[in-house]
Amino acid sequence: MSADTGLELPASPPGAGARRRGGTWRSAFATPSGIAGVLLMAGVLVLAAMAVLGLTPASPRAQDVSQGLLGPSGTHWFGTDQFGRDVFSRVASGLANSMRVAVVSVAVSGVVGITLGVVAGYYQGLADRVVGVVNNVLFAFPSLLLALALAATLERSWVTVSVAIAVVYVPIFARVARGPVLSLRTADYVVAADAIGRSRLSTLVEHVLPNMAGILVVQTTLSLSWAVLTEASLSFLGFGTPPPAASLGGMVYEAQTLAVIAPWMLAFPGAALVLAVVGLNLLGDGLRSALDPRRADR
Amino acid sequence: MTSLRTAFSHPLPRRVGEAAITLLGVSLLTFVVLRVVPGDQITAAYGIAAGELSPEQIRSLQAYYGIDQPLPVQYLGWLGGVLTGNLGISANSGLTVAALTAQALPNTIELAVLAIVVGLLLGVPGGMLAASRPGRARDGATQLGSLVALSVPSFLLATAVATFLANQLGWYPNGEGYRTLLEDPWLNLQQMLLPATVLGISIASPVLQTTRAAILGIRAEDYVRTARAKGVPPRRLQVRHILRNALIPVVTMTGLQFGFLLSGALVAEQIFAIPGIGRQVLLGLNQQEYAVVQSTVLVIAAIFVLVNLLTDLVYRLVDPRVRVR
Numbered sequence: 001m002s003a004d005t006g007l008e009l010p011a012s013p014p015g016a017g018a019r020r021r022g023g024t025w026r027s028a029f030a031t032p033s034g035i036a037g038v039l040l041m042a043g044v045l046v047l048a049a050m051a052v053l054g055l056t057p058a059s060p061r062a063q064d065v066s067q068g069l070l071g072p073s074g075t076h077w078f079g080t081d082q083f084g085r086d087v088f089s090r091v092a093s094g095l096a097n098s099m100r101v102a103v104v105s106v107a108v109s110g111v112v113g114i115t116l117g118v119v120a121g122y123y124q125g126l127a128d129r130v131v132g133v134v135n136n137v138l139f140a141f142p143s144l145l146l147a148l149a150l151a152a153t154l155e156r157s158w159v160t161v162s163v164a165i166a167v168v169y170v171p172i173f174a175r176v177a178r179g180p181v182l183s184l185r186t187a188d189y190v191v192a193a194d195a196i197g198r199s200r201l202s203t204l205v206e207h208v209l210p211n212m213a214g215i216l217v218v219q220t221t222l223s224l225s226w227a228v229l230t231e232a233s234l235s236f237l238g239f240g241t242p243p244p245a246a247s248l249g250g251m252v253y254e255a256q257t258l259a260v261i262a263p264w265m266l267a268f269p270g271a272a273l274v275l276a277v278v279g280l281n282l283l284g285d286g287l288r289s290a291l292d293p294r295r296a297d298r
Numbered sequence: 299m300t301s302l303r304t305a306f307s308h309p310l311p312r313r314v315g316e317a318a319i320t321l322l323g324v325s326l327l328t329f330v331v332l333r334v335v336p337g338d339q340i341t342a343a344y345g346i347a348a349g350e351l352s353p354e355q356i357r358s359l360q361a362y363y364g365i366d367q368p369l370p371v372q373y374l375g376w377l378g379g380v381l382t383g384n385l386g387i388s389a390n391s392g393l394t395v396a397a398l399t400a401q402a403l404p405n406t407i408e409l410a411v412l413a414i415v416v417g418l419l420l421g422v423p424g425g426m427l428a429a430s431r432p433g434r435a436r437d438g439a440t441q442l443g444s445l446v447a448l449s450v451p452s453f454l455l456a457t458a459v460a461t462f463l464a465n466q467l468g469w470y471p472n473g474e475g476y477r478t479l480l481e482d483p484w485l486n487l488q489q490m491l492l493p494a495t496v497l498g499i500s501i502a503s504p505v506l507q508t509t510r511a512a513i514l515g516i517r518a519e520d521y522v523r524t525a526r527a528k529g530v531p532p533r534r535l536q537v538r539h540i541l542r543n544a545l546i547p548v549v550t551m552t553g554l555q556f557g558f559l560l561s562g563a564l565v566a567e568q569i570f571a572i573p574g575i576g577r578q579v580l581l582g583l584n585q586q587e588y589a590v591v592q593s594t595v596l597v598i599a600a601i602f603v604l605v606n607l608l609t610d611l612v613y614r615l616v617d618p619r620v621r622v623r
Contacts, residue, residue, distance in 0.1 A: 141598075141602070142557040142560040143557070144562075144564055145564065145576075149583075153331055229451050233452075255457070256457050256461065259458075260465050266458065274449050277451075281449055
C-alpha cells in the first residue's frame with residue numbers, strides 16, 4: 001500500500017510556498033502523465049455527472065429481457081446485459097458510485113487520520129502512544145479483510161461501504177501526517193513562532209499544516225485510487241454496493257459466467273474501472289513530481 | 299525495573315512485546331466487529347425454522363452456543379480458547395475451526411509463496427531494466443507498464459483470465475476438485491499457476507519500483523565507484539556489488555506485500571475455487587458463522603503480524619546499519 005508519498009518537506013517558511021502555488025498546479029498538469037491523468041479523470045467525471053443528472057441514454061435499472069445480451073450498437077453503445085439493461089448507462093452509474101464512495105471514504109479517513117497523526121506528532125507523549133497502538137492494530141489486518149469484515153457486519157449500502165473503507169485508511173493518513181509534523185515542529189520558523197508567544201494551536205494551524213499540505217494532497221489522490229479499487233473488490237465479493245444499484249465490481253461479478261458469449265459485459269465495466277484508477281494514479285504522480293522540491297529545478 | 303527496561307530497549311523483546319499488544323488489540327477489534335453480525339448462530343443453524351422456536355428453546359440454544367453470557371465473558375472465553383488451541387466449532391460442518399484452518403492454511407501459504415516467486419521474477423528484472431537507462435524510453439515504458447499493473451484489480455484480471463484463457467485453450471485445471479500439493483503435485487501446480495500469476499502481477503509493481511530505486515541509489519555509492527575504478531568487470535559489478543545490495547530493500551518490500559497477498563488471496567481463491575483461508579472467511583460470512591469468521595480473521599491477522607515481525611528482524615540481520623540504532 002502506498003503510504004509513503006515520497007515527498008520531502010519544504011525548508012522555507014510559509015509564504016514562499018503560496019507564491020509558487022499557481023506554478024505548482026500548472027507544472028503538475030504540464031507533465032505528460034499529469035495531462036493524461038487530468039483527461040482521464042475529466043472523462044470519468046463527465047460520465048459520472050451524466051449518471052447523477054439522469055442524462056444517460058437509459059435508466060441504469062430499466063430491464064427489458066427481450067433486449068437481453070445485445071452487442072454494442074447505435075442504441076446500446078456498450079451493449080446490454082442478461083436483463084436487457086443498458087451497459088453504458090450502468091457503467092456511467094457505476095463510475096458515479098465509485099467516485100461517491102471514494103470521495104466520502106477518503107474525506108472521512110483523511111479528516112480523522114490526519115487529525116490523529118497531527119495530534120500524535122505535535123503533542124507527543126500519551127497521545128502518540130495511543131495513536132501508535134491503534135495504528136498497529138488497524139495495520140495488522142490485510143486491508144481488504146478488515147473492510148470486508150466491517151462491510152459484512154453493517155447494513156448493506158454505499159454509506160456503510162464508505163465507512164468500512166474509511167476505517168482501513170485512517171492509519172495510513174495518520175502515519176503519513178505524523179512524520180512531517182515530527183520534523184516540522186522543530187523547524188526554525190515553528191520554534192520562532194513559539195518563541196514570540198503564539199499559542200501552540202495557532203502555530204499548528206498557521207505554520208505546520210500549510211507546509212505539509214503538498215504531502216497530504218498527493219496522499220489523498222493516491223488514496224482515492226485505492227478506495228475505488230477496494231469498493232470494486234468488495235462489490236465483486238458481494239459485500240459492497242448492493243444490487244440493483246450499478247457498481248463496477250458487481251458488474252464484473254455478473255459478467256463472470258456470461259463473458260464468453262457477451263464479452264462487452266466484462267470489457268466495458270473493467271475498462272472503466274482500470275481507466276479511473278490509472279487516471280487517479282497519474283494525477284497523483286503528476287502532483288507528486290510538481291510538489292517535489294528535488295525536482296523543482298529540472 | 300531497570301533491568302526490565304534495558305531488556306525492552308533491545309529491538310527483539312520490544313518488537314515482540316509490541317506484536318503481542320497489537321495481537322491483543324486485534325482480537326478485541328475482531329470480536330467487537332464480528333459480534334455485530336446480523337443474525338446469530340441460531341438463525342445460521344436453523345434457517346427460517348428459527349422463527350418458530352419458542353422463547354425457552356431459543357434460551358436453551360443460546361446457552362448451548364454460549365451466547366447468553368455477557369459480552370466480556372464471551373470475549374475472555376473465546377480468547378482463552380484461542381490461546382489453548384480451541385478456535386471454536388463450525389456449526390454447519392461440525393468440524394473444529396482449528397481443523398478447517400489446518401486444511402486451508404497450507405493452500406493459502408502455497409499460493410502466496412508462488413505469487414511471491416512470480417512477483418520477483420517479473421519485478422526484479424523489470425526494475426533492473428528500468429534502472430539501466432533511467433529517464434529514457436525503456437524506463438518510461440517499464441514505469442507505464444507497472445502503473446497499469448498496479449491499476450488492474452486482481453479480481454478483474456482473474457475473471458478475465460479464468461474466463462477467456464480457460465475457454466480459448468480448453469484448459470480447466472480448476473474445474474475438477476482441488477488437489478493438494480501432496481495428493482497430486484502436477485495437477486496442483488496447474489491449478490495454482492493462474493491464481494499465482496494473477497497475484498504475482500499485482501505485487502510485481504512495488505517490487506519493480508523498489509528494485510529500480512535501490513539500484514539507482516546504490517550505483518551512486520562510493521564503493522561502486524571504487525570498484526569500477528579498480529577495474530571490476532561491468533557484469534560482476536552489476537551482480538556482486540549493485541544487485542546484491544539492492545536486494546535488501548526488495549526483500550523487505552516483499553515481506554510487506556504479504557498482507558496485500560492475503561487480501562488478494564480472498565479474491566483469487568474465490569474465483570479459482572481454491573479452498574484456502576480467504577475462502578474460509580467468505581464462506582463463514584455468507585453462512586453467518588461468526589465462530590469461523592472470528593477465529594479465521596484472527597489467525598490471518600496473527601500471521602500478518604508475525605510475517606511483519608520476521609521481515610523486520612531479517613532486515614536487521616541483513617543490514618548492519620539498522621542494527622546500530
